[in-house]
Amino acid sequence: MKRYNLADLPGVIPIFPLSGVLLLPRARLPLNIFEPRYLAMLEDALKTPERFIGMIQPMEGPGGKRDATRLHQIGCVGRVTSFSETEDGRYIISLTGISRFRILSEEDGFTPYRRAAVDWSSFERDLRGEETDPAFNRDGFLDLLRRYFTSVGISSDWDSLKDADTELLINTLSMLCPFDGEDKQALLEAPSLSTRRETLVTLMEFAMRAGDEDTPIQ
Numbered sequence: 001m002k003r004y005n006l007a008d009l010p011g012v013i014p015i016f017p018l019s020g021v022l023l024l025p026r027a028r029l030p031l032n033i034f035e036p037r038y039l040a041m042l043e044d045a046l047k048t049p050e051r052f053i054g055m056i057q058p059m060e061g062p063g064g065k066r067d068a069t070r071l072h073q074i075g076c077v078g079r080v081t082s083f084s085e086t087e088d089g090r091y092i093i094s095l096t097g098i099s100r101f102r103i104l105s106e107e108d109g110f111t112p113y114r115r116a117a118v119d120w121s122s123f124e125r126d127l128r129g130e131e132t133d134p135a136f137n138r139d140g141f142l143d144l145l146r147r148y149f150t151s152v153g154i155s156s157d158w159d160s161l162k163d164a165d166t167e168l169l170i171n172t173l174s175m176l177c178p179f180d181g182e183d184k185q186a187l188l189e190a191p192s193l194s195t196r197r198e199t200l201v202t203l204m205e206f207a208m209r210a211g212d213e214d215t216p217i218q
Contacts, residue, residue: 002079004098004127008050009120013077013101014041014113015054022184023055023076024171025097025126033091037112042080042091044111051080053095054116056103057185074189076100077118099126100188130167131193138166141201145173148204152178170197179203 016038023029033042045051056075078095085091101118109115125131142161149156161169174187174196183203190196 003129006120006124006127009077009099010048010050010052012107012115012117013052013054014045014111015056015071015075015103015116016041017056017058017071017114019058020179020181020184021055021057022175022188023078023095023097024175024188025076025099026130026167027097027171027175028081029055029078029095029097029175031093031095033093034089039089039091040111041113042083042093045080046083052077052098053080054078054101054118055095057181057188060182071103072185073103074100074185075103076188099123125192130165133166133170133193133197135194136166136170136197138162141197144201144204148177148208151208154178167193170200174200177204179207 021029021031033039041053045053054075054077057072059070059072076097077099078097081094081096083091083093099120100123101120102122104117104119107115107117142158145161146158148154164172170193174184177200179187187196187199187203190199
């Protein structure tokens with residue numbers, strides 16, 4: 001995978017607003033592309049040297065409903081690293097996270113999908129390679145994770161989790177755990193891997209407490 005510098009990153013990117021879907025640097029996100037506007041976005045992205053698509057969360061509107069017209073400022077761009085076309089015209093793609101970005105403004109134009117002028121300067125750390133978490137207690141974290149998975153009914157390959165690199169483990173769980181969009185945004189905006197891990201722990205503990213409160217008394 002190519003390493004990028006700030007100077008390599010474009011000033012305008014296509015953006016894909018998708019609620020509850022999180023992409024993080026160096027992690028991989030599979031996507032099923034079928035809407036005509038996003039098929040056009042993919043085709044245009046594949047014509048560029050970067051093959052970039054920016055993932056972004058819509059903001060919550062009144063009553064907790066998603067407002068597709070309003071977006072969070074911070075997202076993460078991914079490079080299309082694999083794609084295949086299905087017989088019914090869909091594309092199954094994989095995005096590999098490159099860097100977070102901040103939206104400066106949306107661009108007017110004739111594309112059916114949205115595009116934005118973005119700033120990368122706050123997230124130069126994303127381009128420097130794998131992050132570490134010196135305070136990470138793997139055994140304690142995996143014990144909490146096991147209890148959380150049990151509480152929400154998720155099964156897992158524990159052997160692979162035990163052996164996963166710290167950044168891959170924390171970022172993959174941040175992307176895959178069934179948190180709501182605002183919680184996913186908090187994980188995205190965490191300034192460091194350590195902060196993301198702390199946020200992830202807090203969200204799992206909160207979810208387990210909420211599940212206990214919902215359990216009826218016999």
